[in-house]
Amino acid sequence: DAGVTQSPTHLIKTRGQQVTLRCSPKSGHDTVSWYQQALGQGPQFIFQYYEEEERQRGNFPDRFSGHQFPNYSSELNVNALLLGDSALYLCASSNGQGLTGANVLTFGAGSRLTVL
């Protein structure tokens, strides 16, 4: 049973560049959420996708955008990268919109982005 897979695992970019991160949800899950985790901090919610639409968004600028495909996989795009965007980007999948009941998030291993 494949869990959540993310790619790439590590990448290095320079300021001003753009990056695309990819996520395949766990089998049977249809909802994808993206989180940013700075070193030594808890994850910060970026946004959630369900039925190919952004359903909820955290406190992140428009430079952060995403997409969900018909097969439920998702992409996170970050434009005009800043040094402060350096972080571990986590994708989490779940079943159904939102976090109803005790809906458990299944996380991927993350994509480590370093901005120089």
Added chain:
Amino acid sequence: KNQVEQSPQSLIILEGKNCTLQCNYTVSPFSNLRWYKQDTGRGPVSLTIMTFSENTKSNGRYTATLDADTKQSSLHITASQLSDSASYICVVKVSNYQLIWGAGTKLIIKP
């Protein structure tokens, strides 16, 4: 302001010893509280989910407690193993979309 605070920030114990991690929250409205384990360089893995009416929940050597009156939770680890070395994050669900995450406690188990 919705907040989750965890203590201690980091903890070092010897293999085989017990330990307790603390989580205090000021969140409204409260839906449930989750403990996650995050190994270095990996995504968080759910350990327990506790609702308002649950006081104690166990998952193997992990036991979580919840006091909804004082808004405190603890995670007790019994007979620690080297593989328990990780960050343990307390997360409170506020709404169907919003989870408030603590900064985590970094636990190191030494042989």
